[in-house]
Structures are given as C-alpha cells and as structure tokens.
Amino acid sequence: MDTVRISFTYEQTKRYLWRAGIAWTALLAGFWLLHAILTDSVSLPMSGVIGAVWLAGMGIIGVAAQKVKLAARVQRQAEKTARAQSVLEESLHDSAIILNSTLELNEALDRILENVARVAPYDTANIILFEEGIARIVRTRGYVERGLEDSALHLRFPVHDIPSFQKMMASGKPYVVMDTQTDPDWDASVRAYGPRSYAGAPVILKGETIGFLNLNSNEPGFFTLAQAEKLGAFATQAAAAIRNAQMYEKLRESEAKLQSRLRQQAAVAQLGQMALSQTDLFPLFDETVTVVADVLDVAFCKILERLPDGDALLLRAGVGWRDGLVGQAVVGADLDSQAGYTLLSNEPVIVTDLTTDTRFNGPPLLVEHGVISGVSIVIQGRERPFGVLGAHTTQYREFTQDDVNFLQAAAHILAAAAARREAEETLRQNIRFLRLLNDITRTAASSLNLAEMLQHLADRLGELFNADGCYITLWDEAQQKPLPAASYGPLRDVYPTLQAEPGERTMTESVVQAGRPLVAEDVFNTPYLSRRIAEMFPTRSMLGLPLVAGGQKLGAALVSFHQTRRFTPDEIARGEQSAAQVALAIARVRLFEEVQRQAAQLEQLVAKRTIELEDVSQELRQAQEELVRQEKMAVLGQLAGSVAHELRNPLGAMRNAVYALNMLLEAPAPDVVDLLYVLNSEIDVSVSIIGSLLAYASHQPPLQRSVDINEIARQAVANTAVPPHIQIVYRLDGTLPFVYADPTLLIQVFSHIIRNAVQSASPPYAPEGDARITIQTELPEPDTVAISFADTGVGIPPENMDKLFEPLFSTKAKGIGLGLPLAKTMIENQDGRIEVSSEGGKGAVFTVYLPVDKGKH
DSSP states (O other): OHHHHHHHHHHHHHHHHHHHHHHHHHHHHHHHHHHHHHHSOOOOOOSHHHHHHHHHHHHHHHHHHHHHHHHHHHHHHHHHHHHHHHHHHHHHHHHHHHHHHOOOHHHHHHHHHHHHHHHSOOSEEEEEEEETTEEEEEEEESSTTTTOHHHHHTOEEEGGGOHHHHHHHHHOSOEEESOTTTOTTSOGGGTTTSOSEEEEEEEEETTEEEEEEEEEESSTTOOOHHHHHHHHHHHHHHHHHHHHHHHHHHHHHHHHHHHHHHHHHHHHHHHHHHHHHOOOHHHHHHHHHHHHHHHHTOSEEEEEEEOTTSSEEEEEEEESSOTTOTTTOEEESSTTSHHHHHHHHTSOEEESOTTTOOSSOOOHHHHTTTOOEEEEEEEOOSSSOOEEEEEEESSOOOOOHHHHHHHHHHHHHHHHHHHHHHHHHHHHHHHHHHHHHHHHHHHHHHOOOHHHHHHHHHHHHHHHHTOSEEEEEEEETTTTEEEEEEEESTTTTTGGGOOOOTTOOOHHHHHHHHTSOEEESOTTSOTTSOHHHHHTSSOSEEEEEEEEETTEEEEEEEEEESSOOOOOHHHHHHHHHHHHHHHHHHHHHHHHHHHHHHHHHHHHHHHHHHHHTTTSOHHHHHHHHHHHHHHHHHHHHHHHHHHHHHHHHHHHHHHHHHHHHHHHOSSOOHHHHHHHHHHHHHHHHHHHHHHHHHHHHOOOOOOOEEEOHHHHHHHHHHTSOOOTTEEEEEEOOTTOOOEEEOHHHHHHHHHHHHHHHHHHTSTTTSOSSOEEEEEEEEEEETTEEEEEEEEOSOOOOHHHHTTTTSTTOOSSTTOOSOHHHHHHHHHHTTTOEEEEEEOTTSOEEEEEEEEBOTTOO
C-alpha cells in the first residue's frame, strides 16, 4: 500500500506543477499585455507588485520541483526493494517446489544454489555438511569453470579450524566477511588464493548445526549483512532438503534391508531345497558360494574343508579366486588365517579392515587378492567342525547382523548336508565292512590251504581299510621271530621272502608283545620298528593288529599307508574284529593240519601193523582194523572236542552280534539284510560242524527204547529244510514192529542222510529241476527192520564209495567229513548197521538196519 500511495502523490504533484506553471505563465502574460497597452511599452518591469508576484510564483515552482525530485528517488528505491523482495519470494518458492517434488538431495541442493544466485550473486558457492567434527563439501556452483570441483568434493577438514564456522555455530546466525585480506578472523592460509569477500549461513536441523551455505566473491565488500540474512532462508531450505533426504534414505535403507532379507530368505530356501534333493556335496558347495556371493554382493566367497589332520583347510569351493586355486589352495587352521581364528573362536568373525586387524595374520590367499573386509562362519560337523564358510570384498564394508545371520543359515544347511553325507558314508562303510568281514568269515570257515587263505585275507583286509598295503606275519613262538606270510600291495610277491636281521625290532614283534593294536603315525619316528626295516617299505603310517586265538599269539596283521595318517577309534575297532576272524581262520587251519598230520601218522601205523598181521586170520584182521579205526576215532574225538570248544565261543559272539544288528537296524537296506542272513547261515553251518565235532568228542551210550521207525522218519523230514523242488515220497510199512533204539540219535542220523540227499539233488551238484527222495521201510528179516533213503541226485563216484565212512573225508566245500562216520558209529552202537549203494549219475541209496524190539510187536 505504501508503494501505491507514493506513486499516487507523485503523479498528483506532477499534474499540479504542470497546471500551476501554465496558469502562472498565462497570468504573467496577461499582466504584460495590460502593461503594454497602458504604457505603450513591451518591457515587463520587475518591480512593484508584478515583480513580487512573479518572484513568488517562481519560488513556489522551485519548491515544487524539489519535491518532485525527492518523490522520484523514493519511488525508484521502493521499486528496487519490491523487485528484490519479489525475486527472493520467487526464488524461495522455486526452491520450495523442488523440495516438494524430489527427494534427491543433490538435485534439491543444486536448485537452492541456483536460486541463491538470483538473490545474492556470487562467483562461487558451496554447501558444506559435517559429521563428528569433520566437514566436507557436498555441492558446489562456479567450481567447474575454475577446475576446482573434484578437489573441492574430496576435501575434508576439521570444523573447529575455521573461525567463521565457529562463529556461525555459536550464534546460529549468518556471517559476512567484507574483506578477507583484512579480516583478522579469516584463515590466513587461504588468503593468497581465496575469495575477497564471503557470506555464509548455518544449516540448522532440529536445533543442531549440521553444515553451512557459503558464498564467495572476488570483489571486496561485495556481500552485505542483508544478503547474508536472506541467505539464512535458503539455509533453512537446505536443512529441509537434508531432512527429507535423510528420511528418504532411511526409507530406502529399510526397503533395501527388507529386500535383502527377502533375497536372503529365498536363497536359504533354495539352498535348503537343493540340500534335501542333492546327494553329492560338491554341486551344493558350488551353488552355495555362487548364491552367497550374489546375495551379499561380494567379490569372493569360499568353502574351506578341514583336512583329516586338522592342521589345515582346503579351498573346496569358491568364486572370485584365481583359476586353479579351488581344490588346491590350503589355508592354515591356526592364527595365521581368518579361517583358523574362526575355528578357534567357534563364532562368527567380522573383519572391517584386514590390513589393521590384530586378532590374526592375513593369510596369503586373502592378501594376494586384495581382500579388505569379510565375514566367516564355522560349518559344524558331527564330531568336529567340517570347515568354514567365508565372504570377502576388496572394499571397506561393515557387514550387518542380517548378513551374518544369512551366512549362518547357509552354514547350517551345509553342516546338515555334510552330516547327512557323513552318516550315509558311515552306513556305506558299515555295509562294506560287513560284506568284507563276511567274506573273511567265509574264507576262514571254508579254506584249508593256509597260504592261499592268508593271501586272500591280506587282500580283504587291505580293501577293508582302503590301504596301500597289508602284511600278514605269523609268529614263531619257539624261535621268537616273525615269519612273513602274505602281502597286499606293491610287495605282494616279495614280502614272504623278507627276513629281519638279528636284534632288529619289527612291528610284528612289538604287536605280539603288546597284545593290543599299535599305531605308528610315522614309521621313521616310532619305537615299534627299526629304521632299516621302515626304509624297506613304501610306508609312512601303519596300524598293527594282533592275531590271537584261544590265548595263543599267532602273529600280526599290519595295515600300511604311503602318506601320514591318523587312525580313528572306529577303524582300530574294526581292525580288531577283522583280525579276530583272521586269527580264528589261522587256528582252524593249523588244527586241521595237525589232525591231518596225526591221521597220516595213524595211517602209517595202520599200514605197518597190517603188513605185520597179513598172516593173521580174516577175523583177527577185521578186529584189528576195527581197533585201529576206534583208536583213530578216539584221537579224532579228542582233537574234535578241542577244536569245537575253541570255535564255539567266537561263533556265539558272532550270532549275538548278528542278533544285535537285526534289533538295532530299524529299516536296514536290502543288501544289509542279505549280508546278515548269509552271516547267520554261515554261523549255522559252523555250529552244525561244531555239533558234529562235539558228538565225536562225546562217549555217552545211546538211550534205547521201543520206537516206531515210521514216526522217526517223519520227524527227521520235519526237522530238515527241504527245498520246494524236491519231492518226499513215503513208502512206509505200517505193520512193522517197533525197533529198540535211541530216537534222538536216529533223528540225527536220518536228518543227516536227508540233508546229503537234498544237497546231491540240488545245484551246484545237480542241475535245477524236479528231484525226489524216496523213504521206504520194510522187514527184510524177522528180527531186523530196514529203512532206506533213495535220491535222484548225481550219485557217488565209485572211487569214493570206500571212503564215505572215513573221518575227515568230504566232497563238499563246507563239510569236514564227520557226518557219515558219526552216523555209522551211532547206528553200530545200537546193534545196527548202515549200507550205501550208488550208480554214477543215478542217485544213491542209504539203508539203515536196526534190531526189532523183542518185547513188543
């Protein structure tokens, strides 16, 4: 309103002066004309009334003219002020618009500096922010033209070093330096190349100064306090822009954090699904390092697997590392590496700056790749840590708790997968162990050739341990020296020929004397073995297993490896189990050889006595042969009893172990079931053999009574496993008298004959197909009952007919040749006899004759 009023008064004054001047001139002209008429003179006198009037009029006009000039000056100043105010309002309005239309801080600050130039021109301008006392220039104007923008944006300096900043922070008001060359508070170090005048305003947010809006001019005295005060309004807008940007940044950080969590959760779900469906660990490892590197946006990711010795970790999988390192690079498991420190601390380890971290030394793997920041997590195992999962970057970075949680989740998935793989591998190893142990047991039960058996057992033991070598050495107790017997590995043909020099310490001797397993992790640094002997073998680590049966020290089994190795308690326990079976096999063969030796001696004795008694009558010769046979049977019975007692307890333990495995395995694999069945069957066969041995060893008389031989025959069939392809045909005479015999012994004899018939009519002795066993009873003589067992098997070769009832003669792999001799003895002890007839390829007929019970018909 003041502007309008001044403008109106000025216009009125101009019109008034204009009209007054014209009127006054006309009046003077009238006076002049009247004077001319009256005086007849054209000159106007400047005296008297007319002169006074004229002078008064001219004075009034002069005063009026001065007022007009003053009014014009006031009008121009008012218009200038109005224009400046309008520019200020427009500039602030434009800045407000940009504040409301964008959340980008740099865009808003650039517009503010642009609008400041409309209100307060400058040569250069900048906006400075500071944190924790350190100032930095965030936006500039006018610096690009002078080539100063890059250096200005990278400049950092303490706020307390700048007096002008200190004054604005203290007062909270704008500040002006008219001439930097003379101002005592201006930084003298920048006077030579700095501006000549300066204006600044503090940027205040929530009552705290966070920066400054600064204007510079190359002219001294360029800025005024009024301009600086206007600058304060723009500083307020800058604070608003910063506040908006901070809020927006927090929002973006929250959104980014949420997106990051979603990505991390999706990645964890992806890895978990893969871990459930993938049986091979290596594809899971490769996928894990790829996913982790992508989700965490790092240049390097690795999975380190702890090596068996525990002293180092192998780079099992990774991304970002130089070609050829994955699968080859090894990192120490001590304080020389971040991974080693992680294992020792057993907790997540975050590294912000590897170059300044004092907790451990930077390993070459990280240093050579320029790693600065990283985080590592332990991958747990079943009994010890499996390894370490790590993520690394060449930039300074502070990993968040969310990053650590994500990496831990990935490590848990890897740990679960590794544990499952380890459990599956343990199961496979157990199955493999049972299979090989079963093979060892079969060999021990069936082979009677010591050299061949020991070689086979050495091969199986070597396979059982995946060893580089296995050596079976017997022990000569009398001479106290080892006897190399068999070898698996590179010295297979050479080992049996090796001999230790007198006084040399052998591993076998150490094991035999200790009576327990011995471990030599380094054969060149052990008291169990002489160095010269160690140098004869390509061996670095060795496990020695004693071979002991029935308290007798038979030797040692030595399992060797070309590389240094630690043996686990499970491996040692398995080795002891296997060695026990090997020892039983050796004891069995030695006992059999002893039996054969004594049998040969007896045969020689028989032959000698036979020659001496050739002239004796046939009856005496038969009596002599029977006496010899009984003597042989007595010796065999004594030996058989010893063998049976030596083997019965281990077989009982094996049967209990099979039963325990059947109880412990809830859902065993089919091959495990088959292995257990085979093992149980082999135990049954061994028990049957032991039963025969014990029967030989016993001398109890038969418990005879009156029995129905037809009923005994049916019971014997019921007690015998007859395959479906074999038909039992009964031709029993129901009118037969009872016999006087021991029913238990008869069932045992008949069952053995039936089993022999079943085997003779089944593969591998006979081709597959229908077969038949005919059981017939009759009364061939008034006081004798006969029962025959005729089969359709392969029959008995003529050359074997005379040997059927000799002890230790057998044509079967799993027989020891005592069944028929025992049957013959049992029948003869009941006043009966047993006969056999056969035609090659047409089966055989066994006939048992027993006396009739005279007390009942």
